[in-house]
Amino acid sequence: xxxxxxxxxxxxxxxxxxxFDTAIAFAKQWHREVxxxxxxxxxxxxxxxxxxTIEGAGNxxxxxxxxxxxxxxxxxxxxxxxxxxxxxxxxTDGGSSNVHLSGFAIEGDVRExxxxxxxxxxxxxxSNSTIEGLxxxxxxxxxxxxxxxxxxxxxxxxxxxxxxxxxxxHTGVTNSVVANNFVRxxxxxxxxxxxxxxxxxxxxFDHNTVQTPVLANGxxxxxxxxxxxxxxxxxxxxxxxxxxxxxxxxxxQPFTGSLWITNNTTVRSGPFELNWNIGLGSIWIYALEGSxxxxxxxxxxxxxxxxxxxxxxxxxxxxxDLYTITNVHFKDDRVDGTGTSVVSARVAGSASFENxxxxxxxxxxxxxxxxxxxxxxxxxxxxxxxGGNVGGGTTGPWLAPWELPNTITCDDRPPxxxxxxxxxxxxx
Numbered sequence: 001x002x003x004x005x006x007x008x009x010x011x012x013x014x015x016x017x018x019x020f021d022t023a024i025a026f027a028k029q030w031h032r033e034v035x036x037x038x039x040x041x042x043x044x045x046x047x048x049x050x051x052x053t054i055e056g057a058g059n060x061x062x063x064x065x066x067x068x069x070x071x072x073x074x075x076x077x078x079x080x081x082x083x084x085x086x087x088x089x090x091x092t093d094g095g096s097s098n099v100h101l102s103g104f105a106i107e108g109d110v111r112e113x114x115x116x117x118x119x120x121x122x123x124x125x126x127s128n129s130t131i132e133g134l135x136x137x138x139x140x141x142x143x144x145x146x147x148x149x150x151x152x153x154x155x156x157x158x159x160x161x162x163x164x165x166x167x168x169x170h171t172g173v174t175n176s177v178v179a180n181n182f183v184r185x186x187x188x189x190x191x192x193x194x195x196x197x198x199x200x201x202x203x204x205f206d207h208n209t210v211q212t213p214v215l216a217n218g219x220x221x222x223x224x225x226x227x228x229x230x231x232x233x234x235x236x237x238x239x240x241x242x243x244x245x246x247x248x249x250x251x252x253q254p255f256t257g258s259l260w261i262t263n264n265t266t267v268r269s270g271p272f273e274l275n276w277n278i279g280l281g282s283i284w285i286y287a288l289e290g291s292x293x294x295x296x297x298x299x300x301x302x303x304x305x306x307x308x309x310x311x312x313x314x315x316x317x318x319x320x321d322l323y324t325i326t327n328v329h330f331k332d333d334r335v336d337g338t339g340t341s342v343v344s345a346r347v348a349g350s351a352s353f354e355n356x357x358x359x360x361x362x363x364x365x366x367x368x369x370x371x372x373x374x375x376x377x378x379x380x381x382x383x384x385x386x387g388g389n390v391g392g393g394t395t396g397p398w399l400a401p402w403e404l405p406n407t408i409t410c411d412d413r414p415p416x417x418x419x420x421x422x423x424x425x426x427x428x
Contacts, residue, residue, distance in 0.1 A: 001027040002035050010039025012065060017043045024052050036062045036104050044069050046087040046118070049126075050096035054086070056104025059135035059158070065107040068119065078116030083108055085139065088124030088149075095125035095149055102132040108139035113163040113187065121159070125149040132156050141165045142183070148172030148198055157181045166190040166210075172198030177206065184211040189241070190234075195223030195253040204228040210235070217241035217284070218269070221259065223252030225294070228260040235267040242284035242312070243269035243303075248292050248323070255294035263300040267422075270308045270339075278413060279308020279340055287315040287323040287347055296328045303335045304422040308344075309367070310335040310358070313381070315347040320371040325349040330356050331386075335398075337419025341367040342398045348380035353389050353399060357425075361393025362417030366403045369410035378406040393417075 001023045004010060008019035020034075020043060027034045033053040038061040045066070056062030066084025074080050084106060088096030106121040121136035122143040130153045136142040142159035145152065148171065159166045159181065166183035169176065169192065183190040190210040193200040201224060210218040210232065218234030218241070221227060234243040243266030246259065261283070269282035282303045285292060303310040313325045328351040335342050335358035342358045344367040345351075358365065370379030382405045392398040394417070403409060 001032050002037060003041070004037060008041055010037060010041065012040035012042045014042065015044055016041040017045050017047065020047050024049065028052055036064070038062055040065055042066065043084045045082050046085045046123070048089065049086050049099045049101070050089055051098045053100040055102050058103050059105040059133060062104035063107055064104055066109060068109040068111055077118060079118045080114060081117045081119055083110060083119040083139070085118070085120055086122055088126040090146060091125045091148060095127060097127045097129065099126050099129040101134060102130070105135040105137065106139065107137050110138055110140045110163055113140065120144045126152050130155070137161055141168060143167045144170060145173055146170050148174070150174045150176065152176040154178045155180050160184045162186045164188040165192055167192070169193045169200050169203060171196045172200065173203060174201045175203070177204045178208060179204070179206045181208045183208065186213045187215055189213065189216045189220040190218050192220045193222065193224050193227060194250060196251060197253070199253040199256070200224040200227060202226050204230065205232060207231045209233045212236045212238060213241060214238050215240055217245040218243045218266070220245040220247060222247050222250050223255055225255070225257035228262070229264060230260065230262045232264045233267070234264070234269060237269055237271055239271055240273060240275065242280050242282055244283040245286060246292065246296065247286040247288065248290045249286060249288040251289070254290055255292055258295040258297065261296070261298045261301065265302045265304065267304045268307060269303070270306045270310065270312070272308070279416070281309040281312025281344055282306050283311055285313045285325055285328060287325050288319065291323045292325045293327050298328065298330045298333060300332045303333065304337065305419055306335070306338045308339045308416065309341050310338050311342060312344045313347050313349065313351060314344070315371070320347065323347070325351070328352070330354070334425065336360060336422045338362050339416040339418060340414050341365060343367065343383070345369060345379070345381040347371060350382040350384060352384035352386050354386035355388035356399070358391040358398040359393065360419040361395070361398050362419060363411070363414040364395050364409050365392055365398030365400065366409055367411055367414070368403070368406065368408060370406070370408065374408055374410070379408045382406045
């Protein structure tokens with residue numbers, strides 16, 4: 001069903017939203033696909049999608065573009081604006097299923113971040129669906145999915161210049177995959193799973209490229225069970241976030257089961273945290289609202305040209321005596337260059353390390369503050385050496401025997417030593 005047959009204007013001069021709706025209705029009735037030919041189509045509100053396939057001519061050629069529209073009366077969800085977006089039905093309305101979107105661009109016109117506004121490129125609940133080959137620009141969030149929902153595949157999309165997140169799995173998203181996407185210049189987490197009220201489970205973020213999140217993290221997980229973060233590249237987070245974050249925060253459900261963080265690469269990550277006035281880790285495990293004790297496997301990752309620390313495990317100071325981080329396992333990871341330490345521990349708990357190789361380390365390998373009681377028995381954080389941890393920097397081996405298992409080596413703000421550029425590893 002060609003939308004132009006139903007009155008859609010490919011010049012973008014007149015609003016085509018009603019024509020889109022009519023084409024979708026006919027396509028569903030006759031079990032056909034909706035086709036968006038080359039052109040620019042003006043759409044200034046949500047297009048509701050359920051049990052329908054919408055395909056463009058490619059995201060360079062088919063552009064769905066809308067203005068930000070101020071509503072005369074706020075909607076029940078709190079929105080005071082609307083704008084272009086393709087939305088599944090919300091869960092309270094039954095959710096949507098069997099939706100397939102591909103081959104077009106969504107060009108928004110969002111002027112400011114208002115968290116209650118539903119002005120995202122893709123929204124609602126989309127089970128048993130696919131989103132492929134889209135280009136999403138200047139919306140609030142590229143894709144904000146409100147579950148519970150299951151079996152969504154998001155592949156080969158480009159999401160840039162968002163006021164908030166790139167993609168967020170919010171509330172009970174399960175058995176879904178985000179793969180081979182490019183996300184740049186987001187105003188919040190580029191890719192996130194947020195287990196708000198209901199845990200996200202059995203999801204995978206794989207082979208995505210994230211560049212310059214302006215605020216918050218490259219990839220963040222807030223609670224959930226049996227999720228995987230694998231083979232992603234994250235570069236240059238700017239402030240108040242890391243390349244990778246595992247966080248007990250934002251009212252999320254606890255981490256349970258296993259979390260696999262495997263074969264990812266971070267570059268120039270671990271920026272300065274202006275609220276704490278310290279440097280973060282390129283991977284940041286954060287016990288703010290509860291202890292983290294799920295099985296967390298951090299395996300085969302490369303942390304390159306780290307601004308401060310490569311690895312940080314931390315709890316906020318007001319709750320440092322309430323929450324711990326345990327059952328975290330680092331194995332076969334490589335660290336090439338740190339401005340300060342390889343590991344910064346600012347929490348009670350423990351982690352194990354096996355075959356973690358580090359070089360060009362700017363400060364002592366382990367900055368172990370524990371929970372800041374500085375007891376005669378040592379730090380409240382224990383490092384478990386499972387062997388094969390080699391390399392270091394100007395102060396010697398990064399995991400030296402004298403640091404084990406819990407020697408206090410706390411230096412809140414060591415001088416930063418800029419590391420040299422990463423270089424190839426020499427395999428023995």
